[in-house]
Amino acid sequence: MNWDDLRIIAAVRDEGTYAGASARLRIDETTVGRRLARIQRDLGVPLFDAVDGLRRPTRQCEAVLEHVGAMAAHAAAIDRVKESEVGPVGRLRIASTNAVAEELLAPHASSFLRDHPGLTLQFLTSSGNVKFSRWQADLAIRLRKPEKGDFTISKLGEVRLYFFEPADRGGAEPVVCVYPDELDAIPEAQFLRAKRLTNVRCVTDNVRIIRTMIQSHQAIGVLPEHSCGSLLADRSLRATLLPRRRDVWLLVQNHLKRDPATRVTIDWVRACFKDLSHG
Amino acid sequence: MNWDDLRIIAAVRDEGTYAGASARLRIDETTVGRRLARIQRDLGVPLFDAVDGLRRPTRQCEAVLEHVGAMAAHAAAIDRVKESEVGPVGRLRIASTNAVAEELLAPHASSFLRDHPGLTLQFLTSSGNVKFSRWQADLAIRLRKPEKGDFTISKLGEVRLYFFEPADRGGAEPVVCVYPDELDAIPEAQFLRAKRLTNVRCVTDNVRIIRTMIQSHQAIGVLPEHSCGSLLADRSLRATLLPRRRDVWLLVQNHLKRDPATRVTIDWVRACFKDLSHG
DNA sequence: GCATATGGCTGCAAATTTGCAGGAAGCGCC
DNA sequence: GGCGCTTCCTGCAAATTTGCAGCCATATGC
Numbered sequence: 001m002n003w004d005d006l007r008i009i010a011a012v013r014d015e016g017t018y019a020g021a022s023a024r025l026r027i028d029e030t031t032v033g034r035r036l037a038r039i040q041r042d043l044g045v046p047l048f049d050a051v052d053g054l055r056r057p058t059r060q061c062e063a064v065l066e067h068v069g070a071m072a073a074h075a076a077a078i079d080r081v082k083e084s085e086v087g088p089v090g091r092l093r094i095a096s097t098n099a100v101a102e103e104l105l106a107p108h109a110s111s112f113l114r115d116h117p118g119l120t121l122q123f124l125t126s127s128g129n130v131k132f133s134r135w136q137a138d139l140a141i142r143l144r145k146p147e148k149g150d151f152t153i154s155k156l157g158e159v160r161l162y163f164f165e166p167a168d169r170g171g172a173e174p175v176v177c178v179y180p181d182e183l184d185a186i187p188e189a190q191f192l193r194a195k196r197l198t199n200v201r202c203v204t205d206n207v208r209i210i211r212t213m214i215q216s217h218q219a220i221g222v223l224p225e226h227s228c229g230s231l232l233a234d235r236s237l238r239a240t241l242l243p244r245r246r247d248v249w250l251l252v253q254n255h256l257k258r259d260p261a262t263r264v265t266i267d268w269v270r271a272c273f274k275d276l277s278h279g
Numbered sequence: 280m281n282w283d284d285l286r287i288i289a290a291v292r293d294e295g296t297y298a299g300a301s302a303r304l305r306i307d308e309t310t311v312g313r314r315l316a317r318i319q320r321d322l323g324v325p326l327f328d329a330v331d332g333l334r335r336p337t338r339q340c341e342a343v344l345e346h347v348g349a350m351a352a353h354a355a356a357i358d359r360v361k362e363s364e365v366g367p368v369g370r371l372r373i374a375s376t377n378a379v380a381e382e383l384l385a386p387h388a389s390s391f392l393r394d395h396p397g398l399t400l401q402f403l404t405s406s407g408n409v410k411f412s413r414w415q416a417d418l419a420i421r422l423r424k425p426e427k428g429d430f431t432i433s434k435l436g437e438v439r440l441y442f443f444e445p446a447d448r449g450g451a452e453p454v455v456c457v458y459p460d461e462l463d464a465i466p467e468a469q470f471l472r473a474k475r476l477t478n479v480r481c482v483t484d485n486v487r488i489i490r491t492m493i494q495s496h497q498a499i500g501v502l503p504e505h506s507c508g509s510l511l512a513d514r515s516l517r518a519t520l521l522p523r524r525r526d527v528w529l530l531v532q533n534h535l536k537r538d539p540a541t542r543v544t545i546d547w548v549r550a551c552f553k554d555l556s557h558g
Numbered sequence: 559g560c561a562t563a564t565g566g567c568t569g570c571a572a573a574t575t576t577g578c579a580g581g582a583a584g585c586g587c588c
Numbered sequence: 589g590g591c592g593c594t595t596c597c598t599g600c601a602a603a604t605t606t607g608c609a610g611c612c613a614t615a616t617g618c
Contacts, residue, residue, distance in 0.1 A: 306606080306607090307606065307607050307608075309606075309607070309608085310605080310606055310607070313605080313606085314605090332614090332615090429596085429597090533596085533597075534596080534597085
């Protein structure tokens with residue numbers, strides 16, 4: 001039994017004719033006749049008598065109509081669920097590095113969430129533990145371009161990188177902060193490896209740690225522009241812009257690429273990165 | 280919003296995957312995905328998150344599902360309305376002459392109604408007042424073939440006719456019973472007119488009246504075979520079989536010709552007339 | 559590492575539904 | 589009596605939905 005055909009029964013009862021029901025439901029009168037015939041066959045009982053030019057519900061039809069009325073009330077309530085939300089609705093789980101989340105996304109998050117009251121953002125910053133393929137995140141911001149997978153990938157932007165070293169090299173040899181092996185492909189790691197620095201004593205991908213050590217004027221390292229902040233103005237440090245930038249990639253679950261909430265969130269993430277490129 | 284799509288939501292929630300819902304509803308997994316996308320667009324809210332390989336209902340979806348559950352209960356009750364009736368169900372209004380109803384149909388009505396507990400017969404025997412075109416009857420048994428109309432017409436059979444006159448013509452001249460002018464076309468009326476009888480003193484289409492007067496052995500008239508009964512064995516009467524029979528026609532409302540209840544009733548009416556032809 | 563099973567998406571064809579147009583019938587009004 | 593309006597049915601074409609096949613990805617077991 002097709003539940004939607006039940007609405008035909010109610011309309012014919014209310015209007016008394018196929019033509020009246022047709023106007024009410026805004027479907028063709030031929031369609032009303034056919035769908036009524038179909039639900040009548042499905043139910044196996046006659047639903048209307050034809051008397052004096054009008055369709056009159058049978059006893060069985062009256063019994064059916066009591067239930068249809070109740071179903072219509074529930075359908076109306078479902079429609080109100082829809083109306084209770086204005087704008088895109090949803091919860092987006094964004095997997096990214098701490099730095100990206102804290103310094104690129106978080107500063108703009110409040111205004112974005114204010115502008116879209118139906119949205120919720122969840123930042124997954126321990127991204128090593130998130131399996132994108134298992135739908136454990138909706139979006140992922142990656143520093144490496146994954147070769148393939150069940151997702152849609154696009155380039156978010158390019159991040160400028162700065163090499164920091166103490167201005168005064170007279171003191172003790174500064175420690176060198178490098179990125180772990182699995183990040184060998186990123187420009188920062190390649191740059192540092194090419195310089196053949198000694199005293200490599202700190203290995204981490206936590207840029208906050210790297211930034212704190214650089215700020216002590218006793219360490220060497222590379223930071224992305226969004227993590228530099230006031231370090232660029234520190235006269236005890238020498239900042240050198242690297243020739244290469246680092247690509248940043250956005251991954252979107254395939255089943256979400258047309259989802260309205262996802263689309264506005266993607267636009268917002270892109271704007272965050274665009275602000276950076278011009279800042 | 281298509282009410283039938285709401286069943287898709289419930290099935291995906293229950294099974295956790297499109298494939299599971301597909302098996303449950305016995306529709307293609309592609310169709311599940313498309314119909315879910317459609318109802319999601321109609322409602323304007325996301326219904327499922329994808330987490331750890333499963334679809335999990337969102338907060339709005341849970342709200343919708345409460346209503347869907349209630350609707351499913353009503354749909355089940357509607358299905359039971361159908362199951363409460365065994366066999367064809369309906370009330371058939373049959374327009375016919377008194378004689379046909381009383382003598383051809385009524386004797387067989389009890390067993391027919393016993394065999395079809397879901398049927399009800401309503402005999403409309405003041406058929407002059409019934410407008411078949413206004414759906415005031417479902418079936419009509421007519422002695423004249425109507426030329427046209429919004430109904431399906433078929434021949435029921437041919438009725439044998441008997442001319443009765445008193446065996447002893449020595450007494451007073453018997454009165455002649457004839458049919459009213461509007462029945463001029465029927466063979467009885469034509470036969471009587473052709474005999475150029477005098478003493479035409481009784482005009483009626485009520486064959487019971489005609490029969491009673493013939494039974495008094497003081498009247499002449501023509502009766503259909505189903506109204507003769509014991510008159511044929513009365514030695515004080517001379518019964519002559521007319522050469523012509525009278526056609527009987529069945530009219531069926533067009534919208535009912537495929538209705539199951541109507542079809543079994545038509546078969547029954549035909550059987551009543553067939554019994555007559557061989558009796 | 560390979561084979562198998564499962565899930566979901568896309569393109570295309572088949573199936574079904576819907577709308578349109580025409581025709582028939584009845585009713586009311588002039 | 590003729591005309592206009594309304595209702596409903598039927599045939600056909602257009603539109604939509606559904607199913608199927610192929611493909612891709614992931615997980616599991618051997």
